[in-house]
Amino acid sequence: MLRKNPTLRHILGRAAWYFVTFLVAVTVNFFLPRLGDANPIDAILAKTNAGDSAGAREKEEAYLRQFGLAEVDAQGKVIRTADGKPVRTGLGKQFVSYLGLTLQGDLGTSFLQFPKPVSEIIKDALPWTLCLQLPTIIFGWLVGNLLGALAAYKRGVFDRIIYPLALLVSAVPAFCVGILMVYYFGIKLEWFPAVGGYDAGTTPALSSDFLSSAAYYYVMPFLSIFMIVVGGQSIGMRSMVIYELGTDYVKYAKLLGIKENKILLYTFRNAMLPQLTGLALALGAMVGGALITEIIFSYPGLGMAILTAIQGNDYPVITGCTLLITVCVLVANFSVDILVGLLDPRIRAAQAAESN
Amino acid sequence: MQLVKGLFKIPAFLLGLFLFAATLALAFLGPLVFHVDVSTRVGDPYMAPSAAHWLGTDHLGVDMLSMLVMGLRASLYVGFLAGVVATIVGTLIGVYGGYKGGLLDDILTVLTNLFLVIPTLIVLILLSSSMDKGRSLTLIALIIGGTTWTWSARAVRAQSSSLRARDHVALARINGFSTLEIVLEQILPYLLSYIFMVFILQTATAILTEATISMLGLGPYDSISLGKILNDAKTNEALIGGKWWAFMPAMVLVTVIAFSLYVINTAMEGVFNPRLRK
Numbered sequence: 359m360l361r362k363n364p365t366l367r368h369i370l371g372r373a374a375w376y377f378v379t380f381l382v383a384v385t386v387n388f389f390l391p392r393l394g395d396a397n398p399i400d401a402i403l404a405k406t407n408a409g410d411s412a413g414a415r416e417k418e419e420a421y422l423r424q425f426g427l428a429e430v431d432a433q434g435k436v437i438r439t440a441d442g443k444p445v446r447t448g449l450g451k452q453f454v455s456y457l458g459l460t461l462q463g464d465l466g467t468s469f470l471q472f473p474k475p476v477s478e479i480i481k482d483a484l485p486w487t488l489c490l491q492l493p494t495i496i497f498g499w500l501v502g503n504l505l506g507a508l509a510a511y512k513r514g515v516f517d518r519i520i521y522p523l524a525l526l527v528s529a530v531p532a533f534c535v536g537i538l539m540v541y542y543f544g545i546k547l548e549w550f551p552a553v554g555g556y557d558a559g560t561t562p563a564l565s566s567d568f569l570s571s572a573a574y575y576y577v578m579p580f581l582s583i584f585m586i587v588v589g590g591q592s593i594g595m596r597s598m599v600i601y602e603l604g605t606d607y608v609k610y611a612k613l614l615g616i617k618e619n620k621i622l623l624y625t626f627r628n629a630m631l632p633q634l635t636g637l638a639l640a641l642g643a644m645v646g647g648a649l650i651t652e653i654i655f656s657y658p659g660l661g662m663a664i665l666t667a668i669q670g671n672d673y674p675v676i677t678g679c680t681l682l683i684t685v686c687v688l689v690a691n692f693s694v695d696i697l698v699g700l701l702d703p704r705i706r707a708a709q710a711a712e713s714n
Numbered sequence: 715m716q717l718v719k720g721l722f723k724i725p726a727f728l729l730g731l732f733l734f735a736a737t738l739a740l741a742f743l744g745p746l747v748f749h750v751d752v753s754t755r756v757g758d759p760y761m762a763p764s765a766a767h768w769l770g771t772d773h774l775g776v777d778m779l780s781m782l783v784m785g786l787r788a789s790l791y792v793g794f795l796a797g798v799v800a801t802i803v804g805t806l807i808g809v810y811g812g813y814k815g816g817l818l819d820d821i822l823t824v825l826t827n828l829f830l831v832i833p834t835l836i837v838l839i840l841l842s843s844s845m846d847k848g849r850s851l852t853l854i855a856l857i858i859g860g861t862t863w864t865w866s867a868r869a870v871r872a873q874s875s876s877l878r879a880r881d882h883v884a885l886a887r888i889n890g891f892s893t894l895e896i897v898l899e900q901i902l903p904y905l906l907s908y909i910f911m912v913f914i915l916q917t918a919t920a921i922l923t924e925a926t927i928s929m930l931g932l933g934p935y936d937s938i939s940l941g942k943i944l945n946d947a948k949t950n951e952a953l954i955g956g957k958w959w960a961f962m963p964a965m966v967l968v969t970v971i972a973f974s975l976y977v978i979n980t981a982m983e984g985v986f987n988p989r990l991r992k
Contacts, residue, residue: 525977540953545956646833646835649930650926665930687833
């Protein structure tokens, strides 16, 4: 069956490749934080060694069991050496249990906000990040492509204004746009709230009070990411259209006397393909894409969650977030591979040729 | 040579070159003009700019201009070192894979693709968060270089595998030149301008990456850097307090470096890539 269906074979092949990549990512996620001189085990043990009272002991037991850091006996009690130190579990054994839990979707428990599960912390932060990024990327992508196509086709004045502007915006680091906006529109002019995601007086709920304050806080982070997306996309689209306009098939179509509008349609369609790929990749990078922007605006999304976790050596939260970001990127790349295979006749043909 | 001369006629290239030279001058000639001292508190926290301290003081009362010069040096150092590492590793793997092919090339390509997909920033966050005392400026540069080479490897590989099919390379092969001779004499000269552009981009990326991870609170422990100045300004409420001198100059410097390098790269691409030349 696979021999007859090159598309299916291609999809399965890519799926297998991305699964291997996922396993590598999980491995990297586990071992990298444990390489250096400040690894999570020491962080957690330092935390529990703070006191010698019965309460601290109990807490230490709970930690060690929870994170699978120490050997436990049949009754589930932590095995200790003669001087009371817990017997540590080997790194390999820890990794196996980590791998098992991760594949089940269990990301562990936060050190800082013990016993809150990491998945809960992510669940609180993720909607903010998604609501900030999803509309921004899609809207920015549309506007950017329109401007880019316009600049490439019209050239002249358009190109001389749009292109350098886009170049400037995309060369300016994302956090600079954010800092400038916070400073001028938040602090100096007080047009918009400088930092945060909603009014301190409201609590996240589906009330009009909360939604209107959230919308007010939304404007600046939205604009700062939007500008960058528009800049990047329009540059890409511009060079794609310029390239397509110079190809032989366009010259040939012109010689044949095909109407200009029709030729433009052809070129735009061809120029769109890489741009579509770009959109899918941007959506995949969305979750981790604006960590710094969120931090600058103290926006309560994933960026702030990671920052808090890093400041408090909260390794389960750090690795939980990084794994989530990686998985999103992998899924996006996988979708792009499949999508491009389906949309691009050249790649379709190559797949078919491979199977013969 | 004709091409290089043409380069110096492009206004954008000259602008980029001028801006970059200006940052270099500030970093290395600045200390000759004014006194640089980042270890003494010369006044109160967040003093506004004055004749004595042109850019005021930071949250500890240290002269901001001194901090800026040292931070700029550190950022340039990170950019240069990471750029060199990423370009050398990327070029070696790319040229080898593109010219030689074979099993090792396949393995290297899989490896490259693997780490192209896993976000660099994630690897950086994970690695840096495991370091505490050991997170020196040099190590950060090496980590950045060691994670961003994948991109240049892929770019260089594509270029060198297209060169492989050229007649002059085939001729050299027929005449019995060794692989090393062919790579050095027939492949590398054609890639030089390309590799240089890769280096420029890698440097710009590294400087921005350092600023990013420093702002995440994972900056070097043994040095000031532009990212760390920004991080300090954010965590010590200079941004909310409107103390512009604590973050604006550092931000402008990061932007100017990245912008000038991008402009130089774009201008060079226009000159060296015949398809873009009109």
